[in-house]
């Protein structure tokens with residue numbers, strides 16, 4: 001039976017993907033975890049990827065290049081922030097480049113990277129790790145269905 005459905009707004013998409021950077025380094029992939037499921041047209045994934053998905057058929061594969069503006073944004077120099085050393089556990093061995101977990105005022109977890117360690121202060125880079133990167137996606141639409149009423153109400157896939 002031919003599959004007539006194509007990716008459109010308010011559909012739940014299951015996507016197999018591999019994400020590489022300009023130098024070919026693989027930084028993320030769905031292999032081993034199962035496809036990424038999301039509600040198309042609700043900003044659940046980066047804009048550059050969502051835009052390219054419209055009209056794709058089930059089982060269709062595509063190579064997509066996403067510029068930083070349509071991905072995780074440009075690197076923001078203001079996202080370098082200084083914290084007192086006392087804001088970190090005393091026994092934490094802070095090293096440049098290491099990832100630390102931060103909680104924002106809404107209680108969401110963010111990953112930041114240690115940029116510089118001083119005697120009394122620590123500079124953290126709050127940019128998304130993929131900010132400024134051109135993203136190379138290899139994708140395949142592996143499942144496709146209409147969203148349920150409940151999913152549309154919630155604005156995400158179940």
Ligand code: ZN
Nearest residue numbers: 151154156158
């Ligand atoms: Zn829900």
